[in-house]
Amino acid sequence: MMALTYPLSYTQFLGALRIAEVTFRLSHPQEHTRLGDGTVISASLGASLWTGTIRLAQANHPRHAQMEALLALMDQPGATFLCNDPRQIGPANDRTGTILGNRAVTIHSVASNMRELRITGLPAGYALSAGDMLAFQYGNNPVRYALHRIVVGGTASSTGLTPMLELVPNLRPGAAAGLTVSLIRPACKARLLPEPTYATGRQALNRGASFDFIQTLR
Structure with missing residues (x-):
């Protein structure tokens, strides 16, 4: 079997995790200056990028070890994955893509x-x-x-x-x-932000693993 190549697909990374909670938002880096007359001037400090947090569901040790192996892989420099909002598969009026089918849009x-x-x-x-x-x-x-x-x-x-x-x-x-x-x-292409949180556990169950991610344009 050949080594994985980046960016990892949905099936290779997000789809292989048991996800409990998701934050998925657009980040607009900017600064604000307030003038003496009350005017507030805003300026962009860079590209608007998708970012968020994914918390993993509790699982038995063997299952959590599989997920943490993927986290360790993605925590390396240069590792990227295709990132979509896991709560949203398709448009609101076609949640699973059945109506769209295989049309070329x-x-x-x-x-x-x-x-x-x-x-x-x-x-x-x-x-x-x-x-x-x-x-x-x-x-x-x-x-x-x-x-x-x-x-x-x-x-x-x-x-x-x-x-x-x-x-x-x-x-x-x-x-x-x-x-x-x-x-x-x-999906966008994303990478993990440094230092994901690994699970803690006793006996059969592990819980508490999470990671932050940010879109990358390269």
């Missing part, structure tokens, strides 16, 4: 404000709602993984084309028409 067009796009290839009348997520890959050397949450949704036309969908975070250079879009387990 792509970006149709990107707005000049880099906050909106249209996608095509959907079933007629397919609804995307605020809170749904989508992902696509762009660029090369390295390939980058974009993950976005819909803020203003819409319903696909009879030809499978959506209206403009507003997203967070803003689209980055490289987002373009023709790129394949994932709506089922949409």
Whole structure:
């Protein structure tokens, strides 16, 4: 059997864990300056990235040892995995992707404000709602993984084309028409933040393992 290659797939990492609790949010690094007249000026300090915490469910020692072996692997420099919100498999109106099936969904067009796009290839009348997520890959050397949450949704036309969908975070250079879009387990590339918490236990059960993660664009 060949050694694992990065980023690890859902099946190789997140899908192999027993997850008890999840925090999955968008982090906007910024600073604020308050002027004498009460005006507050905000400035970005870097890219908006997905970040969060995953706490593992209690398990017997052999099962927890399997999960902690994966944590030890992912705690190494350069180790990455495909990270999606485990609470959300598909859009709110198609939770398991049954309606979507194996359709080839792509970006149709990107707005000049880099906050909106249209996608095509959907079933007629397919609804995307605020809170749904989508992902696509762009660029090369390295390939980058974009993950976005819909803020203003819409319903696909009879030809499978959506209206403009507003997203967070803003689209980055490289987002373009023709790129394949994932709506089922949409994921970014992420890495563990240092020093995950390993479980403690007595006798049969172990509990308390958790780790923090952050999206990486490289």
